[in-house]
Amino acid sequence: MNMIKLLQKMTLKEKVGQLNQRLYGWEIYEKKAGSIFLTEKFKKEVQRWGSIGCIYGVFRSDPWSGKNQETGLSIGEAKQVSSLVQDYLKKNTRLGIPTFLSEECPHGHQALDSLTTPTNSTVGMSWNPLLYQKLQQIVARELRIKGAHLGLISTLDVSRDPRWGRTEECYGEDPFLTSQFTIAAVEGLQGKPNQKIDNQHVLAVLKHFAAQGSGMGGHNSGPVGIGQREFREIHLPPMIQGIKQGAQMTMAAYNDIDGIPCHGNGQLLNELLRDELGFTGAVMADGCALDRLVEITEDPIQAAVWAIKSGVDISLWDEVFPHLETAIEQGALSEKILDTAVLRVLNLKNKMGLFEDIMAPTEDVPLLEKKLTATQMAKESIVLLKNERQVLPLSQSQLNSLAVIGPNAHSLYNQLGDYTPFKNERECSTVLEGLQQKCKENHIDIVYHQGSNIVSKLPDGISQAVRVSKEADKIIVVLGGSSARDFTTQFDANGAALSGSNEMTSGENIDLADLRIPKAQVELVKELSNLGKPMIGVFIQGRPHILSEVEPYLDAILVAGYPGEHGGEAIASILFEESPSGKLTMSIPRHNGQLPVYYNYREIAFKKDYADNPGKPDFPFGYGLSYTTFSLNELLIARNDSNALIISGTITNTGSYAGAEVIQIYIKSHQKKVVTRVKELKGFKKIQLEAKETKNFEISLDSEDLMELNERLETKKMQDITLIIECTENYFEQRIDLIK
Template sequence: MKNENIAKKISAKERAEELLAKMTLKEKIGQLNQRLFGFHVYERRGDDLVLTEELKQEVKKYSGLGMLYGLYRADPWSNRDKVTGLYKELAPKAYNMVQDYVIKHSRLSIPMMLSTECPHGHQALGGYLLPVNLATGATFNPDLLKAACKVCGMQLKEMGVDFALVSNLDILRDPRWGRSEECFSEDPYLASEMAKSTVEGIQETGVYVVAKHFCAQGEGTGGINASAARIGERELREIHLPAVKACCEIGVKGIMAAYNEIDGVFCHANKKLLTDILRKQMGFEGIVMSDGVAIDQLDVMTGDRVLSGAMALKAGVDIGLWDTGFSKLEEALELGYITIENINRSVLRILTMKYERGLFDEPYIPETNGYLSYHYDNFPQALELARESIILLKNEEQILPIQYQNIKSIGIIGPNADEIYNQLGDYTPPIEEEDGITTLKGIKEWIKENGLSIEVRYAKGCGILEGMEEEIEKAVEIANSVDLVIMVLGGSSSRFLGAEFDLNGAAVTGKEISSMDCGEGIDCADINLPLIQQKLAKAVFKAGKKVITIMIQGRPYAISTIAEKSSALITSFYGGVKAGEAIADILFGKISPSGHLPVSIPRCSGQIPAYYNYKKSYRAMGYYDIEQKP
């Protein structure tokens, strides 16, 4: 669809204003809604695609779509994989089918925008995945992160994505929080530098970023997801706002409001936060998006879905996400809860961005699988990040790098030694088996490639949360029979082993969560390593061999005893698809470990909060029963 040449000579905002004047109230409200799950707008029948009635009814209701979330999303929650989801040529084909339907059934031919999850790479089949934020924070290398995010951005652009939803604003204040892995650090300066890199890397490709979550979501009471942040103005401004300000200063195009409340006021209803601080003080000019179903959750305060939608809009939210509150804005207007100016303000922002992105002039994308060229073989940034994220915490008697000339056999033991999804983190799509390199696979390949004659024996020993005595006995038998033991422990945020999910995609605590002990919705009261893994470690140490312990994890664990008994200790926050190769390179001395701890490690749960940057007070004394410092 081409517009007249004269239209191209005026600004995007002026064009948007002209269009806004022609729109009905229903059409305007439609632009502020993002109610559909993109993975529900199509059905795959072999290599053919059919648009669903759900999509058609939504487009009919509003004469268009403002934005569509998650068209390409693939994971257990979406129930999309290589059989049911969008892969290769089907991905751009689906985009064009949906876009074409929206335009042709919009009275004013208004195209949709597409948003997608990209917390550490695109959550889609064939998506280029990075280590999680806590790992990239450990690199202290914002330039490398920017380069890696640029690869993600180029892939997203090939797929027609307008907004990448990027977790880059949360500060880790409590490791009990299941989303600790989504934080770069407990330090606001480091987090700010890394947050800027994600925005710059992606937005330089032409894809816009929605930075999330605003604000102080990492400060939840008791480490519980979406719980109240009991902080004052000083902590808000010194700890949680610097990363937001850094992103605003470089022109981030979107901000996502957080689930939590701050000092009793929900972020989605907080005008001081979303308008006074974000727009007036920080100069933000983009759009504010709600988090999933968060507008509706204001009902606990308002008791009225219509009023919930009105409060969010007036506070500064421009577009919803899966909620019904914004679908009731017409009623809110009739009741006097909002004004037409409130609606027009947000619609104008949405339309302006559609013109900025050229969607009215070129709404379609080439139907090729070029996005798959952004692969690990062609772009090594993901591997480089994994290498630089690995942290050496102990190296007794210089056991590392491994003196392989004197080693005839190695025992590799532990639940995270050979489970690829346990090293990827949350918000992860299914990956190609040949792409993933676990610690076991990485060590075997390193030995083979270097022509060494070292026998490798492996035993899982136990799962993340449970196991059988027979598995531990097998692990001990191997430990007794080899020259060196490498024990790979830690956690898992994998959704691929039977988790159940809430409406917003978070795993449901209290349900069968299989091996998950981390990730969204999986918060814990005890940060000790799960008991079954402690039992395994104790049995392995009794064998009396030198043990190199590797922690693959999404949050810090209290592991004082394991650290004491290990000859060497390595931490690898979820290092991604190639983490096993990076670990092998460290173990055998191909590269030196250079990662730094981005977060403090508590000695026990009772020491929380345990971040290093306390405000100095006149009198501060430690506990009598443990050391004061983490």
């Protein structure tokens, strides 16, 4: 279908309707007496505009939407509702334009009967983008089989301050690693770049553009006071790679950049995103974000004109874009600008095949494939920080009894992260359940007690935990944080938690000034340590917590992030047999006063230690131990005909356990007029090796990896660098003149 001709047929009201995403999708249907009906609210919206461009969250199921296993939609019901919606629009609007159904998939689709994968902060620690791409292929199929078309996913945020509650939605503190996972997310959701999206895939809506991870003091949506160099070096690369991979939709960020809100920043959305980077798709507003522009303009008509002129195409839940009609009628806005935005939306619907009779996939991904893929990701994301006296892996032959203690040992929703749908808990595994299965297989007795809540104490909890642990050979204490919402949580208009769930320590709007492990958990660990038994700490959390108060009492420490619905099995497997291979993607501070403490700071002359504390983190970016050991040999650095650097060599597993190692390649640039960073990640490769096995490896740094900004913010080729190669027991560096 010719979209320009369709646009020419549309009335002003119908055009404005294509840009409004005002409905909370879960309010457009109701279930009564075993049947599903479209609500009057939905029908009135259709009648008002004669056209609906997008509907957000029809299939959403969580405490905010109020949709649970009974009131929400199963896969079969979701298919029915999506058909009802499209059929109604076809029969009850003049032009019959189909609507986009847009859905959140921050770590799996936020709906019933959907796989909840490890969160972004967790999958980043796997350093395995290809495995992540497989997960996103599963998510895409789950979305499409229900009738959805857009998958909203956080890929663009680079977290520079772990106090920020949305750190769990970020792959880490590094732009290169974040970019690699963005590439994987786009291809997993959309398929190969520059191809028409088939019925197995959806359009990826990349969130959030831009620089949201540098909010002042780690505050959500806080002001961002960075310069253009920091913006372009740290926060822009994921968007650049997303566009190259074929991304056609992005969501603007709530924050400002140097005083200009992203939703009203024409320099950001038009001049940079579209003109400079070549983005041809549509920009979506974040939830109720355009209402915030009214706080500045004090006039919704002016706010609507400001936003659409600045490059916003699709609104979300606000009462601003409905005023576009009035703005044009009053002469405050040219209809040509409106037409440009509408055409972007129509073209994307055409790209998705919405104007054709394309059948949704009839078969979902098999449950076993989902489970194996998600479990493998959870395993590969677990980071071993400490292993004194080789207390891990647990010896099946020398272990008769095991105590499992802690607030995160047997709480499924605590290991799933923010924006999680209601789950069938029988199909998931907590840490306790994973260990119970493992201990049953090996005839090991297991005892359990919660010990404490995340933040608050349990009456007699510590004494009871100590009591049940007295006869155990070893203690697994499962600590950390939680982003779990419940029906006591109070929500903002955009769904962010306000208050009510006092045990939340992470998630949107749950920013922390203090990253220390809560006192209730510290006291639990100290009391258990008096038993004198080997104690292993497993940390389930959405951000790096300061471990210094509990680290001395723990013989081994594993960081598991939010490992998803099969995380219990993954953690049990790592504790007993499989060697951990995760590496940190956010530095773990020693003290709150060090923040921010990211690894790739600028190497200017300054005193790095404080008068009262060291300046270095407890555990740096890229850190992670293994049960085995690795050796790099025969290293060779060469250039090919394209002037790319080729780093090759061999890696040997010199230990007695099978394991995987991440070879990390960094560059330190030696510019003459710019203060450059200490080092910057530019390449990595994860390699699986059996015990004593040797493999060849090769990592290429192409011309794009060897570019930098000069003193005038012009992109130039690097000339003088130090190349740094790191893995667990190995460190090599070499100064290279790239001109010769």
